[in-house]
Amino acid sequence: MVKTCSLQDVVTNQLDARATSSQWLAGIVGENPSKYAKSPSIWNPVLQAIGLDAFYSPFDVASANLAAFVEAVRQDQRMKGFSVTMPYKTAIIPLLDELDGRAKSIGAVNVVVRRKDGRLVGANTDGSGGLASLTTPLSAEGEPFIRQLQGSRVLLIGSGGAGKALAWYLAEAIGAGTLYVANRSRSSGDELCRSIRSVNPTAVYVESNAIGITARKVDLVVNATTVGQSGVRLLTEGRVICLEPYSPLVNSNPAQVRAAAGQDPRSVYEACYRDSLLDIQNNNLRSASLMTQVPASVRFLDIVYSPLETTLLRQARLSGHQTLNGKGMNICQAADALFHWVFQSHFEEAGRYETTTYRSIVERMCSVW
Structure with missing residues (x-):
């Protein structure tokens, strides 16, 4: 197993100590997500609430190091996957092993899952998240936009x-x-x-x-x-x-x-x-x-x-x-990525891959925003 420090070698931000101590690791890669990304603050409370020993970290990666970052992820068996933000949603595609059908049609990726054998599969939850934010209220009391x-x-x-x-x-x-x-x-x-x-x-x-x-x-x-x-x-x-x-x-x-x-x-x-x-x-x-x-x-x-x-x-x-x-799009795409992609196998193994679990994730993300 390649140690997590290999990731530290290819990112420009200092990784949190929990990125090395947790059993599982996920995160968000972009130019400088540590400066603005909301994802860590809404993913980590969910991971904690479901009792998973996992940490979600921002990864600031220069364009020259994107390929090295992807390879470090491929080799790190603790990595479950990562979100992708600007400006790498299309640039990362040639570095992946596979795209799901919708991501292939869209031509952009915003989440990558690491399979157990190290293969990296790209998907896209931006569109579904955006549509959900328009037509579905985030709370039971709310009205759709x-x-x-x-x-x-x-x-x-x-x-x-x-x-x-x-x-x-x-x-x-x-x-x-x-x-x-x-x-x-x-x-x-x-x-x-x-x-x-x-x-x-x-x-x-x-x-x-x-x-x-x-x-x-x-x-x-x-x-x-x-x-x-x-x-x-x-x-x-x-x-x-x-x-x-x-x-x-x-x-x-x-x-x-x-x-x-x-x-x-x-x-x-x-x-x-x-x-x-x-x-x-x-x-x-x-x-x-x-x-x-x-x-x-x-x-x-x-x-x-x-x-x-x-x-x-x-x-x-x-x-x-x-x-x-x-806000709503960010929450919905994050919930989709966490539940249907990065940690899907965990929910399936625990017998919790069901609508009520997904809804609780959305509600938890809303409450900690």
């Missing part, structure tokens, strides 16, 4: 990993409705529309500069990009950008700021904000103006959950629209 998607007109912004997953599930759910896909890269947006026309022939690509016009004629707008998300995005040569102040309804061009290793995050934020101020003001003003032209009946879902109210959702709420953040 949307009661019926059949026949709806939906504008989906973004065709990355989460966008692809949502596109497939929404395309099926809306039936005779229309799905509009907006993306800055036309080739990526067109490719996604072509792929999902097998389940919904109405899928239409929309240029990013036509998002505002399209939003006026749909029932639901979904932001599946990282625009509005807290934190900074790492670029090349030590440069970063911050997308948190922006709305995805309008194109943006945030300043690239050089960030030194160990630099105070507050000074990085300040530099990003100062150097991007004119662009932020332009983006926000144009987005707010477009929002006032969108009928109040149009609802807005932003899959971002940090912050809980993004610029998009704040503008939508203040202009009279109903809004939903990414």
Whole structure:
């Protein structure tokens, strides 16, 4: 057995001591999930509640080390699996041994299961989680955000990993409705529309500069990009950008700021904000103006959950629209990944692979959020 320290060798964050002392290990891999990911704080209480000696850890992995990380997971017999977040949902696919059917169609992975023989199988729960957050209340007392998607007109912004997953599930759910896909890269947006026309022939690509016009004629707008998300995005040569102040309804061009290793995050934020101020003001003003032209009946879902109210959702709420953040989607996709994938074998062996167990996991994740 390769010791857990082999994982420490390929991640940039310091692993918690419980990552080495627990019988089983799982986690989330991305560029820097230790800085923003909610998953550890909702997975670990569930693992503790079900009495499983397991720990869920964030794994910050540089792109150059992604293959080495996957190999370390393959060799570590304590690893049950891991979640995948930006920007590796598609990049990780060639490194896996197998994809389940839906992940293969989507072309993106957000959870990987390690089989007993070390084989790694990729799956995707983003789409099912997103759909569940729209149509199923998280608590027994709650009301669904949307009661019926059949026949709806939906504008989906973004065709990355989460966008692809949502596109497939929404395309099926809306039936005779229309799905509009907006993306800055036309080739990526067109490719996604072509792929999902097998389940919904109405899928239409929309240029990013036509998002505002399209939003006026749909029932639901979904932001599946990282625009509005807290934190900074790492670029090349030590440069970063911050997308948190922006709305995805309008194109943006945030300043690239050089960030030194160990630099105070507050000074990085300040530099990003100062150097991007004119662009932020332009983006926000144009987005707010477009929002006032969108009928109040149009609802807005932003899959971002940090912050809980993004610029998009704040503008939508203040202009009279109903809004939903990414909390529900994050919980539902996490519950699906934990129950149906990473620890499925444990629940089956314990005779607890049943609906009541799944529902208790969702409720527990909601309570500790």
